[in-house]
Amino acid sequence: MSILSRKLSAVKPSQTKAMTTLAESLRAEGKSIITLSQGEPDFDTPAWINQAAIEAIHAGHTRYTAVAGITALREAIVGKFKRENGLAFSVDQVTVGCGAKQLLYNALVATLDEGDEVIFPTPCWVSYPEMVKLAGGTPIAVPARAENGFIMSPDELRAELNAKTKWLMLNSPSNPTGAVYSQRDLEALADVLRDFPDVWILSDDIYEHLVYGDVEFATLAAVAPDLAARTLTVNGVSKAYAMTGWRVGYAGGPLELIKAMNTVQGQSTSHTCSISQHAAVEALNGDQSFLDDFREAFRKRRDLVVGLVNAIPGLSCDTPDGAFYVFADCRALLHKVTPAGEALESDMDVAMYLMEEAGVAVVPGSGFLADGFIRISYAASAAELSTACSAIHAAVNKLT
Ligand SMILES: Cc1ncc(COP(=O)(O)O)c(C=O)c1O
Structure with missing residues (x-):
């Protein structure tokens, strides 16, 4: 008999974390992977906030x-x-x-x-x-x-x-x-x-x-x-x-x-x-003015990624108003066949193909209860986003 509770057996692990972990293990094997599956800003915590934490340690707030x-x-x-x-x-x-x-x-x-x-x-x-x-x-x-x-x-x-x-x-x-x-x-x-x-x-x-x-x-x-x-x-x-x-x-x-x-x-x-x-x-x-700089950096990246994604045949997305994700419709890629002869039957297959062929980690929409989409995080540098989108474009072009 399983040790697990009935409650837990109905619970699925996070697909976002699963894709990021898979990307990390492929990277550890020496493969070059750009991670666009993450849900966190790529900026560093502002220095004065770090400093407040250091002072808290020295003041004994432990x-x-x-x-x-x-x-x-x-x-x-x-x-x-x-x-x-x-x-x-x-x-x-x-x-x-x-x-x-x-x-x-x-x-x-x-x-x-x-x-x-x-x-x-x-x-x-x-x-x-x-x-x-x-x-x-x-x-x-x-x-x-x-x-x-x-x-x-x-x-x-x-x-x-x-x-x-x-x-x-x-x-x-x-x-x-x-x-x-x-x-x-x-x-x-x-x-x-x-x-x-x-x-x-x-x-x-x-x-x-x-x-x-x-x-x-x-x-x-x-x-x-x-x-x-x-x-x-x-x-x-x-x-x-x-x-x-x-x-x-x-x-x-x-x-x-x-x-x-x-x-x-x-x-x-x-x-x-x-x-x-x-x-x-x-x-x-503390000072909140840097939030505008973060926001402006994300806006530029959003516009970059929306343009690049919509230029890829079989992928399309609207311009999202907030957060740092593009939710791209990949239904036109379903049933297409990879160079290895495998048909892409789900958004999970599309995400796995992009990971293996393009070296880009994205999250399948089914993890968010929306089949037929992939989530691309643009919390990455413009250079990484451009390289990743070119690699996705090239991988999609290989489908028949
Ligand atoms: C919609 C939503 N809510 C809540 C969280 C939790 O954020 P945290 O626990 O880091 O404050 C996240 C993190 O990805 C999120 O995407």
């Missing part, structure tokens, strides 16, 4: 902290929510965890009973359905259509809401599509949610700072203040401040929920690293 995080960090988070989102929280209404990922998980563990449903539009981040299953709930995917820019419509949402629905999880800008819900999109969803007073909303704002051109970021609790009493807003320093490895995420929401999340965390990981917390204080309170 012991356990409060479960919800040090007061200075929670105050910085309260300040951030007020300044950037117009959201008012008390210090007790915010909490800090090991990345936004742990806060999402804590919220689900704290609230889901067996049979509870959690709705999210797809394509979605690989971890949503698996986290819901781990927490004992039932994931419900609502396919958002490519023709609608991967934005879930109010009618599509309404069709899935029922007495079993506990949460709606929203992620804007989206991983993997880069779609950004406008204020109007959120207002329309809020109108539907007002008819379902028992449904809670989890707003995953981790890519908040990565929106391009005239596009404006909006978050549900600010767009619909009457729903704030049942909204959890999750964010973190990973993507905006190039701090993925520091593992600092945060959340703001109703006190009862935050306390319950602290109970989950207090009995599992306790809190995130004390030194990282001090670095995050500096990230949130």
